[in-house]
Amino acid sequence: MLALRTYRPLPLTRPARIVQRNMLVYRHSFMVIFSGFFEPLFYLFSMGFGVGALIGNVPLGNGSSVSYAVFIAPALLASSSMNGAIYETSNNFFYKLKHAKIYDAIIATPMSLTDVARGEVMWALMRGSLYAVGFIVVVAVLGLAGLGLLTSPLGLLAFPAAMVVGYAFAGAGMAATTFVRQWRDFDYMQLAIMPMFLFSGTFYPIDAYPPALQAFVQCTPLYRGVHLIRALTTGTPDATLLIDLAYLIALGSIGLAITSRRLGKLLQS
């Protein structure tokens, strides 16, 4: 007779199984992952250079001004982290939860609901990190080519910062998805995402807003993300970056906690 031994995996071993599962799935549709890398670049070229030619320079908060491409490159990185994380944790997560029912099978194994939630967030972050690295490399290369997009060595910190933005939205997006009943409900989620994408100081400075609106926008997660990354790539960091970091990490963690609880209700009832 074999004695049952208690197997104690390291904290992230089991969530990593989810990542492995997703990698197996995507092995056959590598293109889906790869193509995502181009989206922020297309935006950078269209908005940064095309619209940039109509605009010229844009003031940064601290009195200096930069070319429009330099202004929006960090915002595009932040939005792409947001969009990637949201896509992975909304449509894809919902499909696996409600249609493919893969989690029903997974929680019949030693995997816990928290493992599932953490694993999916890990996966979303890994996917997002590929895009962030790609984007930063292109921006750096363009900089070497004399376009000067990355004006500070601090810009390399944009990579971990983009991860933090991804974490915040992956957690929040997944928590929101656990409340979704049907595909149509994602229209409402989009109703929250799109205004953030458009109005969070991504495409132009928020100075033009009335003070009350400015204060409101400053409380949105994408604004914090854009603020964080822009300060790094333009070399203008200050103490407020700590607020950004704390806000984003808290959002992601609260989202994860809610997700674990909601999954319990959905899958173990």
Place this chain on the structure above:
Amino acid sequence: MPETAPATAPLIHARGLRKCFGAFTAVDGVDFDVAPGEAFGFLGPNGAGKTSTMRMIGTVSPVTSGTLTVFGLDPARHGAKIRTRLGVVPQADTLDNELSVLENLLIYGRYFDLSWAESRRRAIELLEFVQLTDRANDKVEPLSGGMKRRLVIARSLINEPSLLLLDEPTTGLDPQARHLLWDRLYRLKQRGVTLCLTTHYMDEAEQLCDRLVVMDRAKIVAEGSPRQLIEKYVTKEVLELRFPRAEGEADDSAHLDGQLDGLAERIEQLPDRVLVYTADGEAAVATAFERGLRPASVLVRRSTLEDVFLRLTGRSLIE
């Protein structure tokens, strides 16, 4: 073939019917006729060509070669006209999950050019017929498998078809749901609707079919009524014997060599039991005991279509 050919003009008439997908031959020159009012079955393992044949009859799959007429019409040229008089229950439910139970029927009626009012009248009647009236305004998705199947049958009847094609109508259903479906199909048959169905359930074929063909590897290997097939291919009764496993043997019946010879015209030794095909099971049991055999269990039963089926298509898995 000549002696079983129906007297009236056949509703479906096939000669040398073939269906190829590229190099693969799904249906390889089959002949059959289905008479009006008949319940006709295609019996066979998965991949035998049943569904391809049904799809050709349903005029949704072009005939590769050979002759096929449905209602005396050529499917290649009169597809829409044939489909007007046809009801189809496909293998997968193909219901619209975004519509309610009633709406699924309504829109299908519209596809047959019924007015909304007429479509609604028939839909309500059909929901009654398949016992789904109280679910009329519910969504389709939460319905049970049996309910969905009944709804698909109701849907296939919205145009009051004279020929109903059913592709594995009860696969995956529980016994209650199957019996309810059989009952409804039997009533349709009594009303004069011709049924043409595929199945790999022997009990279903015996319950529903007046006449059937057994298909295997794209060909028809046998034809007749369930009784005729049993008489032709197997004996009236089957005796099943199980023996205790002897020490060190792989099969329970391996040590029997020769002891059963002559007991019946056909004996089949399986790993777990021995099947003795005989006209008189009790007599065979007596003979076996006289020969000193001491089986652990003895079962005498009537032969079924399953025995015919396994005899004709073999025991190995086909997929």
Place this chain on the structure above:
Amino acid sequence: MTVIGLRIARPGAIASRRSLRVLEHDLLVFRRGWFSYLLSGLSQPFLYLVAMGIGLGLYVNRNGSLPGGVPYLDYIAPALLVTQAMMAGAFEAAWPIMGKITWDGTYEAALNTPLSACDLLLGDLMWIGFRATLLSVLFLLVIAVLGAAASPLVVLAVPVAVLTALAFAAPIMAFTATQSRDSGFNALFRFGITPLFLFSGTFFPIEKLPLFLQPLAWITPLYHGVAAARSLSLGQVEPVGLTVHISALAVVVVAGVAAGRITFRRRLVV
């Protein structure tokens, strides 16, 4: 029988009134989701026009760098009207049609009735046209509220937008019928639709593109839709130019339907 058969059986007949049944089916489904659809149909144009037209416009107008000193809001409003219709047309022709062909079996069920594969193609194309019309009318309302058009001719930008939607929907439906999985759509949208949205003169004149890219913009249907709608909305119509734009779009629709008739039959009648 053969004689009659020869007369009534015309597999090549373009349309039958039965394709209207498919439209009815789609409308029946739409009855349940119209509220969120209208809500996003109104809010999206509003948000985009306010953010890009007014917010970003503040910085563009400062330089007056658009041709004729047109306000940025007026410049992008008709273009966004058309790109939104394009997006809707392209999307609806991809995943939902794939669903009907494969996952949901909707087409399989319909083909067991007197409907033909061509009826399905035309019916669903009409449905996409209907959705594009609805979205474009809502967009027009937003344009009117924000005063983002210089000429009342902007009303005619709606049919231009619908035609653009169909110019994307028809070829993409034809393409969808050749796909067994939906992974091809990803590349289509990432490398086709998104770049078109960004580089077809929507946000900036294509003269700002590198020289070698400009002819590429001319051959895309979106460029023609945007140029036609913009000339109407700004009240700067050139009859010849407009005719060219509209004809270009019409040619693509016709070609798309012709291709779709082939691919739909090939996919669904096997």
